[in-house]
Amino acid sequence: MKRIIIDREKCDGCLNCNIACISAHQEGSNFYTVDLQDPDAQARNFIKYDPQKGYLPLFCRHCDQAECVLSCISGALEKDPLTGHVQYDENKCAACYMCVMNCPYGVLKPDNKSRTKLIKCDFCDDKPDDPSCVKACPKKAIAVKEVSL
Amino acid sequence: MKIVIIGASAAGISAAKTIKASEPDTEVVIIAKEDRVHSRCMLHKFLGHQRDAQGISFIADDFFESSGISWLNNTTVIGLDAQNKTVKTHDNQDISYDKLLIASGASYFIPPIPGLRESKNVYGFRDLKDAQLLDRECNTAKDAVVIGAGLVGMDAAVALLERGLKVTVIEMTAAVMSLQLDQKSADAYQQLFEEHGAAFILADKVVSVDVDAVGRGRTIHLASGKAVAADLIVIAAGVRPAFNFTEGSGIATNHAILVGDDLKTNIDDIYAAGDVTGMAGIWPNAMKQGRIAAINMLGEKLLYQDRYALKNTINFFGLTTLSLGNINPQPEEKCQILIREDRNNYQKLVIKNGVVEGVIFQGNIGGSGFWQYLIKNKIDLSAKNKDLFSLSYADFYDQDPATGEYRYAV
Numbered sequence: 001m002k003r004i005i006i007d008r009e010k011c012d013g014c015l016n017c018n019i020a021c022i023s024a025h026q027e028g029s030n031f032y033t034v035d036l037q038d039p040d041a042q043a044r045n046f047i048k049y050d051p052q053k054g055y056l057p058l059f060c061r062h063c064d065q066a067e068c069v070l071s072c073i074s075g076a077l078e079k080d081p082l083t084g085h086v087q088y089d090e091n092k093c094a095a096c097y098m099c100v101m102n103c104p105y106g107v108l109k110p111d112n113k114s115r116t117k118l119i120k121c122d123f124c125d126d127k128p129d130d131p132s133c134v135k136a137c138p139k140k141a142i143a144v145k146e147v148s149l
Numbered sequence: 150m151k152i153v154i155i156g157a158s159a160a161g162i163s164a165a166k167t168i169k170a171s172e173p174d175t176e177v178v179i180i181a182k183e184d185r186v187h188s189r190c191m192l193h194k195f196l197g198h199q200r201d202a203q204g205i206s207f208i209a210d211d212f213f214e215s216s217g218i219s220w221l222n223n224t225t226v227i228g229l230d231a232q233n234k235t236v237k238t239h240d241n242q243d244i245s246y247d248k249l250l251i252a253s254g255a256s257y258f259i260p261p262i263p264g265l266r267e268s269k270n271v272y273g274f275r276d277l278k279d280a281q282l283l284d285r286e287c288n289t290a291k292d293a294v295v296i297g298a299g300l301v302g303m304d305a306a307v308a309l310l311e312r313g314l315k316v317t318v319i320e321m322t323a324a325v326m327s328l329q330l331d332q333k334s335a336d337a338y339q340q341l342f343e344e345h346g347a348a349f350i351l352a353d354k355v356v357s358v359d360v361d362a363v364g365r366g367r368t369i370h371l372a373s374g375k376a377v378a379a380d381l382i383v384i385a386a387g388v389r390p391a392f393n394f395t396e397g398s399g400i401a402t403n404h405a406i407l408v409g410d411d412l413k414t415n416i417d418d419i420y421a422a423g424d425v426t427g428m429a430g431i432w433p434n435a436m437k438q439g440r441i442a443a444i445n446m447l448g449e450k451l452l453y454q455d456r457y458a459l460k461n462t463i464n465f466f467g468l469t470t471l472s473l474g475n476i477n478p479q480p481e482e483k484c485q486i487l488i489r490e491d492r493n494n495y496q497k498l499v500i501k502n503g504v505v506e507g508v509i510f511q512g513n514i515g516g517s518g519f520w521q522y523l524i525k526n527k528i529d530l531s532a533k534n535k536d537l538f539s540l541s542y543a544d545f546y547d548q549d550p551a552t553g554e555y556r557y558a559v
């Protein structure tokens with residue numbers, strides 16, 4: 001399956017991946033028109049800074065044994081048998097947030113506006129080629145690789 | 150090989166899925182007393198009329214056909230013959246198995262309070278059947294009483310409010326959801342429920358129920374002397390593992406079916422998972438147990454080690470809370486308590502000797518999943534030299550270079 005491999009040494013903390021993610025999930029927007037004040041403008045990835053180790057961009061791992069899938073009470077989170085990616089179906093979701101609690105890497109979050117949905121990386125599987133974050137990274141700190149499990 | 154699974158909730162379904170995913174040729178039969186597969190955690194959405202029965206299913210519509218699983222619904226198992234390896238159903242079928250998984254769950258419990266068990270309008274809130282019966286009552290009832298302000302009671306209350314009933318919640322302890330919350334975070338929910346029309350009677354106990362001429366409980370009397378009128382009563386005072394049918398089979402029980410770490414009972418070829426083992430706690434644990442039992446039934450070896458069950462998330466009226474571990478420590482435990490709050494958030498960390506023992510995050514719970522790992526693995530954070538509230542998985546990040554899977558560097 002395809003995964004986003006992280007090379008933290010290369011990350012400059014520019015947040016391009018963050019904004020690209022928000023834009024990818026905001027209908028019709030691009031890097032320049034994306035409305036970051038919209039309460040729905042939540043990125044599916046995040047960057048943390050550590051004074052010793054520098055920047056670290058983090059993304060949903062689309063884990064092999066995904067704890068979020070295993071904890072979902074509604075069947076809204078499922079691993080796609082073809083891509084191996086963990087996909088989310090908003091219509092099934094009951095907004096219980098068991099998955100937020102059970103993702104060991106803290107990448108899931110409730111939506112800010114209504115607390116009725118989940119903010120979850122979809123690997124931009126509905127778009128051609130690489131995920132938007134990877135395409136937006138000027139430093140190539142993140143790259144898509146085919147990994148075998 | 151033929152595997153029979155009793156029960157079609159989290160543990161049973163996750164076991165069936167696991168079996169079919171790794172050995173599609175294994176015959177799988179699921180026997181369930183329910184009419185259809187549904188998620189207990191979404192019953193309030195059904196009762197509140199936000200979703201229909203199909204809408205609270207947690208499997209794909211064609212799950213049984215597409216995975217080739219035989220599905221015996223509306224079927225109650227009444228006996229188990231471990232010698233001949235058969236289970237007997239209420240309609241007198243003897244179903245043979247090579248391996249059996251008992252995932253029959255738990256049933257609600259009506260305390261022996263005079264008048265309560267006898268009342269015809271007392272319902273649990275445990276499965277779709279309960280919700281359907283309550284649904285019918287809601288068409289005419291005006292006053293609803295919920296006994297127990299735990300998560301199940303609050304779920305029922307929220308649905309009954311949604312249906313326009315006048316709801317009174319009666320609770321023995323001094324706060325709502327006292328297993329998951331501290332006073333402050335509980336007060337926030339109580340206030341929200343009150344704003345939506347609910348009334349609470351806390352730190353009080355039901356002592357008797359007056360039953361009318363047609364057998365319906367009408368007046369609920371409390372230890373304080375108060376009396377509450379009821380058209381319908383929901384009992385949410387806890388559950389008991391359901392395993393009547395194992396009587397005489399030789400399976401070892403102690404208020405629950407006893408299993409080892411491999412989820413096998415004392416009898417070879419019989420496994421148990423989920424609430425019937427008394428150690429599931431919550432949905433994700435039951436799912437995991439189902440999966441692990443399935444793997445062991447297929448002859449591999451995997452142990453159930455992730456027993457940590459002191460965890461929950463709550464979402465009522467858009468107020469979300471994460472609760473993990475020891476959240477109300479006793480003074481003699483000498484824990485350090487850190488609180489951080491603003492107008493939308495209340496956050497509490499309970500710490501002992503550098504190890505976080507408990508967490509309450511009310512308000513924003515985004516990205517909080519890593520706390521569970523820190524608590525259940527008792528990770529010592531004293532060396533981190535950091536504001537603990539600012540921790541994230543990034544502070545423990547490690548990546549498997551070959552697969553890119555994340556790991557914990559601790």
Ligand code: SF4
Nearest residue numbers: 060061062063068103
């Ligand atoms: S949300 Fe968390 S648990 Fe689920 S696949 Fe992504 S990283 Fe893994």
Ligand code: SF4
Nearest residue numbers: 072093094096097099
């Ligand atoms: S919040 Fe939605 S996706 Fe997450 S566990 Fe609950 S139902 Fe599943």
